[in-house]
Amino acid sequence: MRENDRVTSATRRPETPASTVLPRLIATDLDGTLLHDDKSVSQRTIAALAAAERAGVEVFFVTGRPARWMDVVSDHVHGHGLAICGNGAAVVDLHGGPGAHRFVKIRDLALENARDAVRMLRDAAPGTAFAVERTYGLHLDPVYPSLHMEAPETVAPAEKLLADDAPDADQPVLKVLAYHDRIAPDDFLTLARLAVGDRATITRSSPSALLEISGPGVSKASTLALCCAERGISHEEVVAFGDMPNDVEMLTWAGRSYAMGNAHPDVIAAASGRTVANNEDGVAVVIERLLAGKA
Structure with missing residues (x-):
């Protein structure tokens, strides 16, 4: 089996036991996951992201959106400013803020x-x-x-x-x-x-x-795996969130993963855990529990 096949496998990973050890990286989808339905980022979510970064946990936005649609979260990436866009087709540096995003990795479709x-x-x-x-x-x-x-x-x-x-x-x-x-x-x-x-x-x-x-082998999961390997982060040290079929491979790959309360059935089957819906700040709920050693 090729490495990309392992990365993008859609077989459900066994549930990981709760741990008091913080993850090194949080990977979250945007639409239907981190964002409310009106595309806003709630104050609770902003505070949770900031608290995670203060605790030394990197936050990656992993989305199907193109880079030019990332302005909605540019102000909430707290330092590192990286996002995986286009379902893994690009890694984008958001440090410059709205209108100044820079491609740092491209995995194109030939x-x-x-x-x-x-x-x-x-x-x-x-x-x-x-x-x-x-x-x-x-x-x-x-x-x-x-x-x-x-x-x-x-x-x-x-x-x-x-x-x-x-x-x-x-x-x-x-x-x-x-x-x-x-x-x-x-x-x-x-x-x-x-x-x-x-x-x-x-x-x-x-x-x-x-x-x-x-492109063949290009997914949120495979690009996230590449980015984590560059940082010496294993899949066991990643917590991921998602709601739709394009999140399935990422949720399977991550050591711990959460389907949103509003998630597609395939996502619920793939994730090792579940949180409340995006409009109820489901990502923030889990981050708060992680930081308190309760998730």
């Missing part, structure tokens, strides 16, 4: 793999609409719906967006988005994974049938 994934999904699920996420902008199929908070850089068929001479072709492709308006979200994910196979990693974080396609 053009050949992206083109293959688009072709395979068009064949397997006619009517699929695509978007291409590059480092600094979003590019859309003409039929792709208005799902995101920004205007596209370019509108053209996905094949043209992925051509060698495409607009912004000098920027790496971080992920391809695929949307279908007539297939149930979990069914679309299963169909896409079967169709595309090992040409790409496919997951989802949206309640709709919107899939996120990354």
Whole structure:
């Protein structure tokens, strides 16, 4: 078995007993996890993050969001200022604050793999609409719906967006988005994974049938594992939080993990513990217990 296979395994890890030893790193998803539904960060959560850092625990934000959508948490990273974005496609330094984020690691989706994934999904699920996420902008199929908070850089068929001479072709492709308006979200994910196979990693974080396609072996878990290895941190020393299928591998990999009260059933099955919902500050609840030696 390859190392990436171990990192991204979706087999549930046995529950880790409660310990009074603090973790060295907290890894938390954002939307549906750390953030309230209105995308705010509560004062309780801000205080819990700050307390964790004062206790010597690093906090990583691990999200499907692109780097340019990270302004909402830039003021709450307390010193180290690192985030894993795009489901593991990029590690971003947030030290400069809003508008000054810097890429420190990129794990892109090769053009050949992206083109293959688009072709395979068009064949397997006619009517699929695509978007291409590059480092600094979003590019859309003409039929792709208005799902995101920004205007596209370019509108053209996905094949043209992925051509060698495409607009912004000098920027790496971080992920391809695929949307279908007539297939149930979990069914679309299963169909896409079967169709595309090992040409790409496919997951989802949206309640709709919107899939996120990354490079082979690229996930929140695998990039988090790389970052932890660089710091000499083992998976047993990590506590992770999440709510959607794109969090499953990370929750499985971490020594301790918590599904939110609002989590997808697959996330509940993968995590070793559970906390209350995002709107009830579920991440802060666990951090407070960790710091008090009660989790």
